[in-house]
Amino acid sequence: MSSPFDILAETEPGGRRGQLHLPHRTVQTPVFMPVGTAGTVKAVPQDTLESLGAEIILGNTYHLYLRPGHELIRRLGGLHRFISWPRAMLTDSGGFQVFSLSALRKVSDEGVRFRSHLDGSSHFFTPEHSMDVQIALGADICMAFDECTEYPADRSRAEESLRLTMAWARRSLSHFRAHRGEAPWTDPKGCCMQCFGIVQGGMYTDLRRQCAERLVEMDFDGYAIGGLSVGEPRALTLEMIAEVLPLLPKDKPRYVMGVGYPDEIEQYARMGVDMMDCVLPTRAARHGLLFTSEGRLNIKAKRYSEDQSPPDPACGCPVCRRYTRAYLRHLMQAGEPLSAILNTVHNLAYYLGIMERVRNSLQETSRPAAKISVL
Amino acid sequence: MSSPFDILAETEPGGRRGQLHLPHRTVQTPVFMPVGTAGTVKAVPQDTLESLGAEIILGNTYHLYLRPGHELIRRLGGLHRFISWPRAMLTDSGGFQVFSLSALRKVSDEGVRFRSHLDGSSHFFTPEHSMDVQIALGADICMAFDECTEYPADRSRAEESLRLTMAWARRSLSHFRAHRGEAPWTDPKGCCMQCFGIVQGGMYTDLRRQCAERLVEMDFDGYAIGGLSVGEPRALTLEMIAEVLPLLPKDKPRYVMGVGYPDEIEQYARMGVDMMDCVLPTRAARHGLLFTSEGRLNIKAKRYSEDQSPPDPACGCPVCRRYTRAYLRHLMQAGEPLSAILNTVHNLAYYLGIMERVRNSLQETSRPAAKISVL
Numbered sequence: 145m146s147s148p149f150d151i152l153a154e155t156e157p158g159g160r161r162g163q164l165h166l167p168h169r170t171v172q173t174p175v176f177m178p179v180g181t182a183g184t185v186k187a188v189p190q191d192t193l194e195s196l197g198a199e200i201i202l203g204n205t206y207h208l209y210l211r212p213g214h215e216l217i218r219r220l221g222g223l224h225r226f227i228s229w230p231r232a233m234l235t236d237s238g239g240f241q242v243f244s245l246s247a248l249r250k251v252s253d254e255g256v257r258f259r260s261h262l263d264g265s266s267h268f269f270t271p272e273h274s275m276d277v278q279i280a281l282g283a284d285i286c287m288a289f290d291e292c293t294e295y296p297a298d299r300s301r302a303e304e305s306l307r308l309t310m311a312w313a314r315r316s317l318s319h320f321r322a323h324r325g326e327a328p329w330t331d332p333k334g335c336c337m338q339c340f341g342i343v344q345g346g347m348y349t350d351l352r353r354q355c356a357e358r359l360v361e362m363d364f365d366g367y368a369i370g371g372l373s374v375g376e377p378r379a380l381t382l383e384m385i386a387e388v389l390p391l392l393p394k395d396k397p398r399y400v401m402g403v404g405y406p407d408e409i410e411q412y413a414r415m416g417v418d419m420m421d422c423v424l425p426t427r428a429a430r431h432g433l434l435f436t437s438e439g440r441l442n443i444k445a446k447r448y449s450e451d452q453s454p455p456d457p458a459c460g461c462p463v464c465r466r467y468t469r470a471y472l473r474h475l476m477q478a479g480e481p482l483s484a485i486l487n488t489v490h491n492l493a494y495y496l497g498i499m500e501r502v503r504n505s506l507q508e509t510s511r512p513a514a515k516i517s518v519l
Numbered sequence: 520m521s522s523p524f525d526i527l528a529e530t531e532p533g534g535r536r537g538q539l540h541l542p543h544r545t546v547q548t549p550v551f552m553p554v555g556t557a558g559t560v561k562a563v564p565q566d567t568l569e570s571l572g573a574e575i576i577l578g579n580t581y582h583l584y585l586r587p588g589h590e591l592i593r594r595l596g597g598l599h600r601f602i603s604w605p606r607a608m609l610t611d612s613g614g615f616q617v618f619s620l621s622a623l624r625k626v627s628d629e630g631v632r633f634r635s636h637l638d639g640s641s642h643f644f645t646p647e648h649s650m651d652v653q654i655a656l657g658a659d660i661c662m663a664f665d666e667c668t669e670y671p672a673d674r675s676r677a678e679e680s681l682r683l684t685m686a687w688a689r690r691s692l693s694h695f696r697a698h699r700g701e702a703p704w705t706d707p708k709g710c711c712m713q714c715f716g717i718v719q720g721g722m723y724t725d726l727r728r729q730c731a732e733r734l735v736e737m738d739f740d741g742y743a744i745g746g747l748s749v750g751e752p753r754a755l756t757l758e759m760i761a762e763v764l765p766l767l768p769k770d771k772p773r774y775v776m777g778v779g780y781p782d783e784i785e786q787y788a789r790m791g792v793d794m795m796d797c798v799l800p801t802r803a804a805r806h807g808l809l810f811t812s813e814g815r816l817n818i819k820a821k822r823y824s825e826d827q828s829p830p831d832p833a834c835g836c837p838v839c840r841r842y843t844r845a846y847l848r849h850l851m852q853a854g855e856p857l858s859a860i861l862n863t864v865h866n867l868a869y870y871l872g873i874m875e876r877v878r879n880s881l882q883e884t885s886r887p888a889a890k891i892s893v894l
Contacts, residue, residue, distance in 0.1 A: 183849060187856035190841065212824065212849045220827060220845055228841050449587065452595060466565065466603050470595055474558060474587045481562040484856050 148338065148365065149397050149418075153510030158389065158416035161506040164397050166284035166338070167331035168224060169232035171199045173397065174413035174506075176499045177234060177421040178492055182207045183227045186426050187484040188492065190229055196461070196489065197496050200232035200284070202421050205277050206241030210260050210267075214280040222282030222328035234421075235283035236401075237274045237316070237342070239290045240370070251291065253311065271315040275323065275339075282328045285338045287368065288316035293346040295374040302346030309344040310358050317341070317362055338365035340399060346371065347380050349387045356391040366397040366419075373402040373422075382411075389416050406435050406498055413502045425495045429487035432476045435494045441469075443487065448473045461493030523713065523740065524772050524793075528885030533764065533791035536881040539772050541659035541713070542706035543599060544607035546574045548772065549788035549881075551874045552609060552796040553867055557582045558602045561801050562859040563867065565604055571836070571868050572875070575607035575659070577796050580652050581616030585635050585642075589655040597657030597703035609796075610658035611776075612649045612691070612717070614665045615745070626666065628686065646690040650698065650714075657703045658712065662743065663691035665717040670749040677721030684719040685733050692716070692737055713740035715774060721746065722755050724762045731766040741772040741794075748777040748797075757786075764791050781810050781873055788877045800870045804862035807851045810869045816844075818862065823848045836868030 153161040162173040178185045178193065180201045185193055193201065203223055208214060220226045223233060242249060242258050249258040255270030274289035289312045293305040320339040327337055341364035345351030359367060369388050372381045385400060392398050399419035400412055409420050425435065432444040436456035441448075443455070454464035455472060463472075463486045475483035528536040537548040553560045553568065555576045560568055568576065578598055583589060595601045598608060617624060617633050624633040630645030649664035664687045668680040695714040702712050716739035720726030734742060744763050747756045760775060767773050774794035775787055784795050800810065807819040811831035816823075818830070829839035830847060838847075838861045850858035 182853045182855060183846070184853075184855050184857045187860070189857060189860060191837065207853075211853055212845075216825060216845075220825060220843075226843075226849075227846055228843075450591060450595060462566065468595075468601075468603075470587075470591075471558070471601055471603065474601075478557045478559075478582075478586055480557060480559050481856060481859050482559040482564060485562070485564060485860065 153507045159414040159506045166232040167335040173418040179423045187488045203235045205238035214277040218280035232284045234285040235278045237287040237289040240292045271312040272319040275319045288313045290342040293371045295376045297346045340366040342368045342370040344371045367392045368399040370401045425491035429491040430484045443472045463490040528882045534789040534881045541607040542710040548793040554798045562863045578610045580613035589652040593655035607659045609660040610653045612662040612664040615667045646687040647694040650694045660713045663688045663716045668721040668746045670751045672721045715741040717743045717745040719746045742767045743774040745776045800866035804866040805859045818847045838865040
């Protein structure tokens with residue numbers, strides 16, 4: 145089989161236009177991945193996601209492990225089949241959710257004991273268990289189990305967290321390699337599930353470098369930069385990404401987790417980030433915040449009550465083609481379920497549209513990729 | 520202009536296959552009308568409603584008057600334009616909601632004073648005001664302002680309620696006729712807004728007869744049977760409908776308000792009811808109750824947790840074609856917004872499908888309509 149990641153074009157600042165060949169889809173990169181926490185991108189039916197052009201969505205290992213359970217999903221043929229999503233899917237490792245959602249947790253070298261946010265029941269996650277769960281779900285891309293360093297964290301805390309993340313990365317990859325053949329589906333193209341490592345290190349550039357170098361030695365299928373968008377100033381996010389990107393192999397996909405605002409995802413994509421995910425477009429939508437070519441629009445505001453223009457006059461999405469700001473405001477005021485649906489569809493269309501424009505622009509302004517790929 | 524209601528075929532038991540020519544749509548009858556209380560059929564985007572074949576939906580005068588306000592909707596071109604629904608729409612008079620939703624109300628011959636369920640503010644509805652609001656909304660069909668008799672009600676209470684309903688019907692119609700030209704839209708076909716009277720009378724057949732006869736003298740565009748499905752046994756609902764139907768003019772549409780279960784709407788349609796509406800398919804959907812060819816299905820039940828069959832194996836709706844009971848159960852358990860969307864789409868498809876089958880069957884088993892229409 146050819147390389148799972150083809151770079152079609154590259155630009156001087158490092159931006160890449162690529163194709164990521166996954167078992168369920170060849171994904172055009174740079175790509176934004178809508179978040180489908182509990183096996184659904186909140187408030188959007190799968191056929192709508194398809195028509196918006198989403199090629200890969202996220203699933204959350206922590207949530208799906210707790211409900212409905214990974215063994216149930218395995219028995220039903222894996223997550224793609226369970227939720228009827230034939231395109232690509234990535235699952236996070238559960239690490240971030242354990243750290244951000246679970247009230248009681250206890251970390252040891254072996255793993256993390258935590259209590260469910262649903263019923264308080266006690267659970268133990270190890271790197272091996274996280275991989276088992278992700279393989280049972282059958283994602284196209286599994287993420288190594290990591291410890292997300294909180295912000296702010298002092299140096300000794302960041303070092304300790306990094307030590308765990310690197311040890312767990314090695315165990316994750318080793319377990320993944322031994323069990324990757326146990327996916328609940330067979331891929332007709334012969335593509336394999338992939339496993340990505342996650343660069344941590346808090347906001348310490350030397351720790352980030354150290355982590356990146358060690359993970360690259362382990363030879364993951366791709367590399368993520370985690371522990372960002374955890375409350376730090378945006379300049380620091382950018383600094384960490386700029387520090388780490390050059391250390392990652394050019395021929396592997398690079399994924400920045402949990403970002404960001406529309407201008408951020410465009411900026412990072414132009415710097416050479418191939419994949420991003422964020423709850424922002426979907427979560428903000430449910431709170432009435434729309435992203436538009438004219439900036440952010442709080443659809444709850446009184447001034448939109450008789451505004452007959454579309455949410456974004458420059459947008460060609462199904463919501464902007466059909467509905468007015470006045471109607472979207474009314475739906476939000478009335479607490480109608482259609483509010484979340486329409487707001488989310490627009491925001492996702494906007495995010496996916498940004499990535500499409502960036503891909504086109506990377507292709508147009510690129511140097512021939514062949515010259516670059518030997519660097 | 521030709522008659523606004525054409526009967527295409529009739530059957531021996533009284534069932535009719537017709538066409539109701541309304542300003543925004545020629546509606547095939549018998550028809551089930553999904554309820555769109557606050558300017559949206561809860562959890563269903565308008566394009567989905569269209570693709571399910573909905574030809575006419577309801578709006579609630581009481582809700583839209585309170586929020587966002589009928590004058591706002593008038594300024595924005597009427598309800599069709601406000602919610603982007605180009606097909607037909609019917610508005611109730613607000614009477615039923617005032618009686619069922621408003622904690623404080625005071626009824627006089629002049630009208631009803633009530634407090635908003637939203638903010639407790641005081642409002643006064645008269646027949647004239649109800650018609651003004653409905654004309655501002657610009658529905659294809661406006662309903663006369665009535666007093667819905669509660670169940671059970673003793674005879675003197677039912678008589679008093681009926682007296683009000685008949686006086687208000689006359690005032691509603693007279694005001695409607697004087698102002699029907701003030702719709703916020705102009706119909707290119709030259710069709711006019713219509714006004715329907717509502718037969719009340721509690722569960723007393725002689726009062727029902729008396730009401731029907733008086734309303735028919737007033738010459739409404741169509742006739743509704745109201746005050747049913749208010750807690751009475753189903754045999755009584757049927758008795759009232761069977762009593763009233765023969766008293767209504769054959770050449771005008773007949774509408775039974777607020778019914779019913781799938782077998783009920785089929786039964787009433789075969790008896791000669793042309794229009795029905797009910798919150799049941801949409802409301803039940805949000806509580807996990809699905810209507811199927813195999814009966815009612817409570818999708819929350821544990822026994823569906825690994826059931827890979829579609830909600831209704833005999834249904835060809837977009838939900839049954841794509842999703843499993845196991846997934847719908849998971850969505851419900853997880854409290855996901857997609858749950859309400861998919862459940863509602865299925866239930867509406869099921870209801871609309873029943874009416875389509877009934878229409879086809881009425882056409883097939885009919886006597887030639889020409890022989891009947893002279894009776």
